[in-house]
Amino acid sequence: MIKWPARIELAQLPTPITKLERFSQRFKDTTIWIKRDELTGTEVSGNKIRKLEYCIAEAQNQSCDTLITCGGIQSNHCRATAVLGARLGMKVHLILRGEKPDVLEGNLLMDYLCGAEVSYLSQAQWSGHEDLASELQARCVSQGKKAFFIPVGASDEVGLWGYIKASEELNQDFLDLKMEPEYIVTATGSGGTQAGLIVGTELLGMRSQVVAFNVSDDAAYFEKKIRGDVMLWKQRYNQEFDESKMKIKTVEGYLGAGYGVAGPEIFDGIAELARIEGIFLDPVYTGKAFHGMVAELEKGDAGALSGAKNVVFIHTGGLFGVFPQQQNFRLA
Secondary structure, eight states, X not given: OOOOOOOOOOSOOSOXXXXXXXXXXXXXXXXXXEEOGGGSOSTTXXXXXXXXXXXXXXXXXXXXXXXXXXXXXXXHHXXXXXXXXXXXXXXXXXXXXXXXXXXXXXXHHHHHHTTOEEEEEOGGGGGGHHHHHHHHHHHHHHTTOOEEEEOGGGOSTTTTHHHHHHHHHHHXXXXXXXXXXXXXXXXXXXXXXXXXXXXXXXXXXXXXXXEEEESSSXXXXXXXXXXXXXXXXXXXXXXOOOGGGOOOEEEOSOOTTBXXXXXXXXXXXXXXXXXXXXXXXXXXXXXXXXXXXXXXXXXXXXXXXXXXXXXXXXXXXXXXXXXXXXXXXXXX
């Protein structure tokens, strides 16, 4: 039996799982399903809120009244943290990578609307973002406050619980559908969703293999990051888990020019799925991972998803990230 830590119920759960009836027709023997985690809420849509349910619970257990976290200018995680902080009456300070843009839009606009305080660090300064977080925590202490630091994407041993819990939900989905997919596919950027799914499916004895498509870093990074987070998780929560059984499969080749930079094939793919199924992906995470998944399925047995009869794609959200890049869609 899984020993669960404290959790605040913040997300709209369970999220539905949808069969892509029309899109799947391009494949002879494969059906694609989508776990609709972009529907975990409206302002807090996406995968980050599942992790934040545990991170914010831990913050409150430590009597913290302030949340400090970090990410890119259009970070979905930072936006979700800003919204939830406002909702729960907690101050939020965001450390964002990049220069403040002239126009506030997408996730960044929502950060400001929710009253988050924002500090910007250039790419060259970014290696010191945790040092800045420590300075901000010390400043809070001097003001009679207490701040809890949540790392990028809430991807640590606390946030890991989010997608362990989601695996339990997926397991019930598969029982209800009388279908067990060969693969569960996700985008991976900070590693937390991927790690939680790997641990969760192993704990529950699920046969589906978790396959991730990187939208930053490389497979070696995620191998190290996940194993490190799982070890910390075991130690912190006194969990019995054989990490040697973990199958960490990160498929490279679809990152493109870098994190947050998508080529025309990604924007075309987003538009195609919206047109065929009325489901919207984003150019930073889900668009790249979905494109990679389709490309690997088209390779058949030579691809990373060989033998796939049913594949479940985890829609991790990111809709608000579409708008700052709307000029890249070819809709004429």
